[in-house]
Amino acid sequence: MGDIAVETEFGGRAGAHVEEPAGFVRRYIFSTDHKVIGIQYILTGLFMAVVGSLLAVLIRLQLGWPIHRWPLLGRLLPGGIVDGVITPEFYLALVTMHGTIMVFFFISYVLVSGFGNYLIPLQVGARDMAYPFLNMLSYWVALLSALVMLASFFVTGGAAAAGWTSYPPLSAVSSAVPGSAWGQTFWLLAMALFIASMTMGGLNYVATIFSLRARGMTMMRMPLTVWSYFIAAIMALLAFPPLTAAAVMLLFDRHFGTSFFLPSGMVVAGQLLPHQGGSPLLWQHLFWFLGHPEVYVLILPALGIACDLLPVFTRKPLFGYRIQVYCLMAVGVLGMVVWGHHMFVSGMSPFSGEYFSVATLLITLPMAIFGVNMMASLWGGKLQLSTPMLFTLGVIAFFGTGGFGGLFLGNATADMQLHDTYFVVGHFHFMIGGVTLLGTFAAIYFWFPKMFGRSMSEFLGKVHFWLTFIPFFTVFFMQHFLGLQGMPRRYYAFTTYEFLEQTQGQNVIISVAALILMAGQLVFLANFGWSLVRGRRAETNPWGAATLEWTVGSPPPHGNFGHVLPVVHRWPYEYSLERAAADYTPQTVSPQEAPVTA
């Protein structure tokens, strides 16, 4: 920006922020630029995804071939794989950490924090987030949280092993399982840091969307991506702090002898515990008060991004924009008050169960409308099946398939049978696993040119899509049927249950599909790495999209919009207008140049 005397848009204090910071460290490491922070989040999250995927490979090896020995793996992981056999304790740590890492450290970081940071200021027409310093702090706390979580693999007893939900008493009694020694303490500390980081991020999202929109960018002209981040951030701000309270109480139960979650008369390893009167159910309520909104925090951005990509690759406006916004709001409200549907078998009052059932099934309405509108957006469009579009179509497919499972699980009567079976595992992997995963990939392929100024390979992208979509669908569709056959989740081995012997063949197929899925991700990593250094140079607007970020260079300059902030004249879905210069009309085009439809 040269040496112009600077007065920033934020007033004097943030003056230093306007000029692009000099030096590698200020520019790329301790940066307050939302674009750099977004990319930092994305790279951190992708690294965590690799870790979480490797854990999944070990889980599938155990489930597919439970009596096989893996001496080579035993040499790599002598603590968890003894004589080539995965120990039951290590298996519990594997499922716990796979869930934790994928939910909180992969999808949250890449999709919510990564793309949220990158896209929000660009799409609303702001130079940066509302609180850039807080934003930087948010990333560094998030990184610390990830490191603490990873460190838990190396402490006495290994990583936490009480499930990603960390139900007490298993999580509260150090001697209950090796992972409940120090691993669980690290888990709780990492979660507290995660919540602190997400709170800082959430404050930025809401304030930026609320206050820093460009002139003409009314709320009802915001892309659905921004809307979904807005709703998700509000949910996160309200739903996450209670788990901090729960984590504090669980830490005190574990280390200082209190009895918040531990009932009287508990005998562990032949020893009567001194605790009395606590309520394990209390933890379940507090955890799911975070846990259920969290799944919406993850899935809403994936759906919002899918809605924004559909018009680009059908060359026609999104169907039912306003309805989509209202649906997001309805889901935001309802999503906060249905956490009890995770607890139908906990012995809760049947009246509570009835309420949670009805409220949960009510969510079907806005979500079904949302899904139908996405499909209606395809109708009559000129479909361009490029890689981001394939992943977007995958989002719709998974959303529909997984959503049907939700109908069964949301109904208390059916859930009694299906609770804690692989039906549940299949369901949530389609939703917060699959929809979010495909949404993340759609976002990466779509915005990669904007972020790095280079394009990813379309051919490798398509190979990656099919190697992701088909195996993923196979794995988790089949798991629904395992659940119907009564196969419980989290069990270490199914060799000793006669009624489950028939499932072994299916488990082998699932494991093979899972390995193909993992191999397919190598194609992605290769494409990502290669395109980063050797990809074709990307122009400003390679996809012909109408939102604001495509009006600035690839990558966008520091401050995003040069000397003049954009003025917005229309909604973000102006495609194939008659009397327009091109088949897309950017939001900045004035009414004199092209008619405004919304």
Add this chain to the structure above:
Amino acid sequence: MTGQSTSLPWPHVDTDTRSAQRDDLVQLGVWMFLATVVMLFAAFTSAYIVRLTGSDWVSIELPWILRVNTAVLVASSLALEGGRFAGRRGKIVSARHGLSAAAGLGLLFLAGQATAWRELAARGVYLPTSPHSSFVYILTGVHGVHVAAGLVLLIYAATRMWNVSARLDRDAATARLITASATFWHFLAVLWLYVFALVTVF
């Protein structure tokens, strides 16, 4: 909260608009943060109510000094408000005194809370003694951590005030900081009244 950014050539922008917008942004951030603290204490409250119904609930006698601490924290809030009032009237010396008194009383509050803990411990009432004692320690502790953070903010605001020579409304950044700290500080006083009522009544 206009939500509209001006499109004047950057970086030559209208400073007054920008400053007002920054005021709004900081206050919005503070209020959203307070919402998360409310949710934190809502969770503690729900746990409190659940545990209250347990058969092992034994109420402990609360240290008398907690009442003194309550008065100290309320006095701190009043002093702060007095200081801000003076600042708006341009009475810079009174403003300095008000802010400093508020910070001093805040420190006194924390010292008083520590004394309350020592008194409980001296009586043999520890964290695991009863669910009530667990909650008393944890709620005062978590509130105390927030007070400590508020105090850091307040002390910083007070030192800035000692360096302000002009009227407060001419120094937007300091005024913003003082408003933000005051919002947080008053919230902490109200939160303490709530916590104190919770552990006293039940």
